[in-house]
Amino acid sequence: xxxxxxxxxxxxxxxxxxxxxxxxxxxxxxxxxxxxxxxxxxxxxxxxxxxxxxxxxxxxxxxxxxxxxxxxxxxxxxxxxxxxxxxxxxxxxxxxxxxxxxxxxxxxxxxxxxxxxxxxxxxxxxxxxxxxxxxxxxxxxxxxxxxxxxxxxxxxxxxxxxxxxxxxxxxxxxxxxxxxxxxx
Amino acid sequence: xxxxxxxxxxxxxxxxxxxxxxxxxxxxxxxxxxxxxxxxxxxxxxxxxxxxxxxxxxxxxxxxxxxxxxxxxxxxxxxxxxxxxxxxxxxxxxxxxxxxxxxxxxxxxxxxxxxxxxxxxxxxxxxxxxxxxxxxxxxxxxxxxxxxxxxxxxxxxxxxxxxxxxxxxxxxxxxxxxxxxxxx
Numbered sequence: 001x002x003x004x005x006x007x008x009x010x011x012x013x014x015x016x017x018x019x020x021x022x023x024x025x026x027x028x029x030x031x032x033x034x035x036x037x038x039x040x041x042x043x044x045x046x047x048x049x050x051x052x053x054x055x056x057x058x059x060x061x062x063x064x065x066x067x068x069x070x071x072x073x074x075x076x077x078x079x080x081x082x083x084x085x086x087x088x089x090x091x092x093x094x095x096x097x098x099x100x101x102x103x104x105x106x107x108x109x110x111x112x113x114x115x116x117x118x119x120x121x122x123x124x125x126x127x128x129x130x131x132x133x134x135x136x137x138x139x140x141x142x143x144x145x146x147x148x149x150x151x152x153x154x155x156x157x158x159x160x161x162x163x164x165x166x167x168x169x170x171x172x173x174x175x176x177x178x179x180x181x182x183x184x
Numbered sequence: 185x186x187x188x189x190x191x192x193x194x195x196x197x198x199x200x201x202x203x204x205x206x207x208x209x210x211x212x213x214x215x216x217x218x219x220x221x222x223x224x225x226x227x228x229x230x231x232x233x234x235x236x237x238x239x240x241x242x243x244x245x246x247x248x249x250x251x252x253x254x255x256x257x258x259x260x261x262x263x264x265x266x267x268x269x270x271x272x273x274x275x276x277x278x279x280x281x282x283x284x285x286x287x288x289x290x291x292x293x294x295x296x297x298x299x300x301x302x303x304x305x306x307x308x309x310x311x312x313x314x315x316x317x318x319x320x321x322x323x324x325x326x327x328x329x330x331x332x333x334x335x336x337x338x339x340x341x342x343x344x345x346x347x348x349x350x351x352x353x354x355x356x357x358x359x360x361x362x363x364x365x366x367x368x
Contacts, residue, residue: 025210029324036321058322091352091359096342125357135342136352137220138242140213143330146323150331158280158319168275168320173309175275 009153010083010110011039013145016074016124017117020048029142030115031055035066037149038157039113047071063164074114078127083110085129088144089120092131099151102130106152113148115141193337194267194294195223197329200258200308201301204232213326214299215239219250221333222341223297231255247348258298262311267294269312272328273304276315283335286314290336297332299325 013034018027031042048070055068084105125131134144169176177184197218202211215226232254239252268289309315318328353360361368
């Protein structure tokens, strides 16, 4: 069991080429997946205060020490990042061929995971320590991120506990929610 | 190794409450994830010819025996479906607690996996054989579907082979694509 929503690893998700109008919902799904699957934060290149509010509201309600920052210069972030840089792309190496090596490196390194919205510039491929694919088919950056984090953490993200105002009581039928400790 | 994009299982994905304007991109990501992770088809409740074209274009280019149908009455589909009906919801039972049982049932049953866009009516919870969650946190139907199929197929979806006009040659840097058998 982990501390409240805190794995002993440092994983950052970097969302690049975010276009506030076109990508808000997909980037929201990327952010929520990052939060629930054990990342510390999501950094988004374009400033988007709506997106910050949406994601912060979920964290406020459901708990966890997760942060969002938008308006990040991703090129200088990546250049100065000292840990392992992973770019998720359908063109990359199959995740299962490198995951053992990555799990070992996770013990002593921070990870930055890059997921692009529209076309990713070639310098990101070159700057990344690994270009990794999930299935080598066109899928979705949302499912790619989920699968990658699940493989990296060997499923342990499923044991994360979040302590927020709201929590779900798992149920075979219907919805059971605890609000400030009281079952609704 | 599997036959070309064909697992020996019958999995259908049912997307409900799709709103063509608001949900087109998310539903596209759901469909592409379904295709790459071994489902036979995606059935969408509202008619959306744009969506059909987008998804069919990917299948035409990248291969696989995957189909999309939109304008489906999901209530009558679910009522008459004779196999195992799974509804993915953050309120459901944790996937890892039921996955062994589901893998056994997959050997002899078709599966329909329901993913909602907006609020899912309570009759879907009642009609489903299982209501299942991935993390019991708000994530995304895209990542929920990917994780669920990966668990159900025990990672074997990563070995699927698709034969299309285009195929990716996995690469540590850059992009290598085969177009009609020729490397670009």
